[in-house]
Amino acid sequence: MEFPGPARFRPAARGVYAQPKDQFDDGTLSVSAALGCLPFAPELVTPAVAEMYRRFGSVIYGEYGFLDSFNPSFKFDLSLKSGRRVAELGWVDTRYYGITQGPIVAMIENQRSGLIWRVMQNDPVLRRGLQRAGFTGGWLR
Numbered sequence: 148m149e150f151p152g153p154a155r156f157r158p159a160a161r162g163v164y165a166q167p168k169d170q171f172d173d174g175t176l177s178v179s180a181a182l183g184c185l186p187f188a189p190e191l192v193t194p195a196v197a198e199m200y201r202r203f204g205s206v207i208y209g210e211y212g213f214l215d216s217f218n219p220s221f222k223f224d225l226s227l228k229s230g231r232r233v234a235e236l237g238w239v240d241t242r243y244y245g246i247t248q249g250p251i252v253a254m255i256e257n258q259r260s261g262l263i264w265r266v267m268q269n270d271p272v273l274r275r276g277l278q279r280a281g282f283t284g285g286w287l288r
Contacts, residue, residue: 174220175238178213179247185254186264206233212248215240 178199185192200208207217221238230240257263267273268286277287 173218175216175218177216177247178207179215179251182251183254185258189258203236206236206239209243211243212251213243215242215244215247 181192181196207214218238230238233239
């Protein structure tokens with residue numbers, strides 16, 4: 148099955164364009180995915196991100212923050228459509244995406260001050276939508 152849309156919008160896994168039939172856990176890591184979980188499991192996320200930065204920070208962290216993703220298990224000699232090979236790390240994306248940088252900032256602030264969840268809790272449209280979707284308990288009481 149061909150992925151719909153132009154080639155430039157196809158998901159890239161390890162720098163090789165992936166088709167839906169090829170999508171599997173290939174070891175690619177995203178710091179933004181981990182940091183998006185910060186308010187839910189800070190005791191796991193904080194040491195995990197600190198370790199990623201300690202081990203790979205010189206390669207995965209740059210002028211605008213964390214690069215989109217990296218894969219330490221990538222040791223293949225393939226032509227890459229995106230990203231680059233780094234001898235000590237494997238494959239590293241070369242792009243920053245606002246859509247992944249935004250949640251990093253939001254979840255760090257939420258963990259620090261609770262601001263995001265306080266704003267959400269006071270939004271009647273959001274509350275009604277969550278309740279209509281079947282969510283109950285917690286701050287929806």
